[in-house]
Amino acid sequence: NAGVMQNPRHLVRRRGQEARLRCSPMKGHSHVYWYRQLPEEGLKFMVYLQKENIIDESGMPKERFSAEFPKEGPSILRIQQVVRGDSAAYFCASSPPPGVRYNEQFFGPGTRLTVL
Amino acid sequence: AQSVTQLGSHVSVSEGALVLLRCNYSSSVPPYLFWYVQYPNQGLQLLLKYTSAATLVKGINGFEAEFKKSETSFHLTKPSAHMSDAAEYFCAVSRDTDKLIFGTGTRLQVFP
Numbered sequence: 001n002a003g004v005m006q007n008p009r010h011l012v013r014r015r016g017q018e019a020r021l022r023c024s025p026m027k028g029h030s031h032v033y034w035y036r037q038l039p040e041e042g043l044k045f046m047v048y049l050q051k052e053n054i055i056d057e058s059g060m061p062k063e064r065f066s067a068e069f070p071k072e073g074p075s076i077l078r079i080q081q082v083v084r085g086d087s088a089a090y091f092c093a094s095s096p097p098p099g100v101r102y103n104e105q106f107f108g109p110g111t112r113l114t115v116l
Numbered sequence: 117a118q119s120v121t122q123l124g125s126h127v128s129v130s131e132g133a134l135v136l137l138r139c140n141y142s143s144s145v146p147p148y149l150f151w152y153v154q155y156p157n158q159g160l161q162l163l164l165k166y167t168s169a170a171t172l173v174k175g176i177n178g179f180e181a182e183f184k185k186s187e188t189s190f191h192l193t194k195p196s197a198h199m200s201d202a203a204e205y206f207c208a209v210s211r212d213t214d215k216l217i218f219g220t221g222t223r224l225q226v227f228p
Contacts, residue, residue: 004159033215042206043160045215056215091159093216105216107152107159 002027004094004108005074012114019079019086021111025094031055032075033105034067037089049075082115089113118143118209122219130227135194137222139181139207142188149190150208150216151181160206166190177201202226 005024013019025032031050035043048056049069060067064082069075079086089112093105123138141147148167152160164175171183181192190207204223208216 035216035218042218042220043216045217048215059215093160104162104165107161109159112157 004092004106006090006092006108006111008111009109010112010114012116013082014116015083016081019082019113021077021079021090021092021113023075023077023092023094023108025075025092026106028096029094029106030097031095032069033093033095034075034077035091035093037091037110039088043091046077079113082113084115087113087115118147118211118217120207120209120217120219122207122222124222125220126223126225128225128227129197131199132196135179135192135197135201135224137192137205137207137224139190139192139219140188141190141207141209143209143211145211147209148211149181149183150210151175151179151190151192152206152208152218153177154204154206154221156203163192163205197224197226199226199228 007022033048034046036046037043045059047060047067051069052071064080066078089110091110092108095105119142121140150165151163153163154160163179164173166173166183174180179194181190183190204221206221207219210216
């Protein structure tokens, strides 16, 4: 059973460009979480999604950031008009449906975004 | 609101010595508590979790943690450190399928 997959692993963008980060959850997992880790800091929750539904986006910046988890395909975290402060590692985690296991989130290897 | 405090951003121990990484939580409801380990340039790996069963939780790689409600603590320990334990360790709290709230992390160094 493959783990959580994220691509690309490294992404370099110039200021003003768009960044698209992809996350494929583990097989059988219907919940996806996105976290951001700034240099020398812990992980901060951004958004929690089920397929075709955003459950909690309380950690998402109000502008330029969006996330989706379509019925088919990976979850996408999209950052428009990137700025240097967006440089960070972005981690995706997936979990089974509620009631199967208590919120055990399995993390992907992360996408390291560098904004020049 | 839930929060986690990890005391000590850096901990250094000698190989073979006891490892103690501290974590205190704040939660208005019974929490689920987790310890994750992160090796350089990698994702997070779950070490162990507390989900209201036994208060002493055993995890992978010889680590364990004890949930102490009276002290609102969930400290991580390992009797004998190994060089391969050098990494960043994160304590986290959540409720059911909710988001994880992470502490700021503790970087563990192990000296020969």
